Amino acid sequence: MQSSLLYAAGRIKSQENNLITEDRLVRMLDSRSFEEAVKILQECNYGDGFVLNSYGDYEALLSAEKDSVTKLIREIATESSGVDIFLVKNDYHNAKAILKGIQTGQENLSDIAYMLLPNGLITAETISDAVSSKNFVSLYKDMADALKFLTSESLNHELSPRVIDTVLDKAMFSDILSRVKKCRCKQMKEYVLALLDLTNISTLLRCKMNGINISVLKESFIEGGSYSVDEFVKLYDSSFEAVSEKLRYSPYGSVALTGTEGAAKKNLSRFEAETDNYLLNIFKKEKNNIFSPAVIAGFYLAKLTEIKAARIIIVCLKNNVDKDIIKQRLRELYV
DSSP states (O other): OOOOHHHHHHHHHHHGGGSOOHHHHHHHHTOSSHHHHHHHHHHTTTTSSOOOSOGGGHHHHHHHHHHHHHHHHHHHOOGGGOTHHHHHHHHHHHHHHHHHHHHTTOOSGGGGGGGOOSOSSSOHHHHHHHHHHTOOTTSOHHHHHHHHHHTOTTTGGGOOHHHHHHHHHHHHHHHHHHHHHTOOOHHHHHHHHHHHHHHHHHHHHHHHHHTOOHHHHHHHOOSSSSSOHHHHHHHHTSOHHHHHHHHTTSTTHHHHHHHHHHHHTTOOHHHHHHHHHHHHHHHHTTTTOTTSTHHHHHHHHHHHHHHHHHHHHHHHHHTTOOHHHHHHHOOOOOO
């Protein structure tokens, strides 16, 4: 990831013209079928010329687009941009998938290929080999420590999907917090803190909404953010209105309000969308500053958000979901 910032920013600005506009997203939403929505993506040269064999293979098209933009980012990103933080999240996802596969008797990567994400910093094969051999020297320290714990003989009888998720999520945030300290992009630092805080808020809302035992909240809470676990434990027994009041004057006030209102109705779709909007807007404010590494990270996050929005529309149209419900799930765009 060694390129000059100005060169990288110039490449990014030229690529912004290829981002999906709101008008085109509305066209997708108004499509009469999911096939028609996929055609609109093809008009945008999605996947950099990827040939789609059938409209039902739209996931391959979306993956090709993500692969294309990740290749660009790897080529031009500067060390100060912090883009590795986005990529390392894929590695922790794959570590979870590999352990869950083993728990269900799917020990070969080919068995869980549909669960794995490309575009990490290390390969799924590297993670799988480390787990199989219980030799973790090829992995990041935080991942290695987590996998060593999760594969220890004393824990095997307790290993559940929730335990896997909890342990590896904490390891991931410890990892990215360490990485962001070395990053010179202040927006990336703000992004990581907000991602951590909003993850904890999401956990609180989901536990309250579903009546999940408070012990799960305590176990899942991720340290290093703006709040303490004790603050959230107190909020667990409070009303949703009290949660909203507690967070009203925080940077996440409006997002939290959407979340508490949604949780009261047992629907967090809008909260999830507003969370993504908040995170993208951290970079959006700097998108025209070509002297900031935020231009690189912001474009990549914008592209990931765009792909997510396209997937939501296509999947919902395919399953005949009401268009008003689809709108609740959509994210803001970068352009």
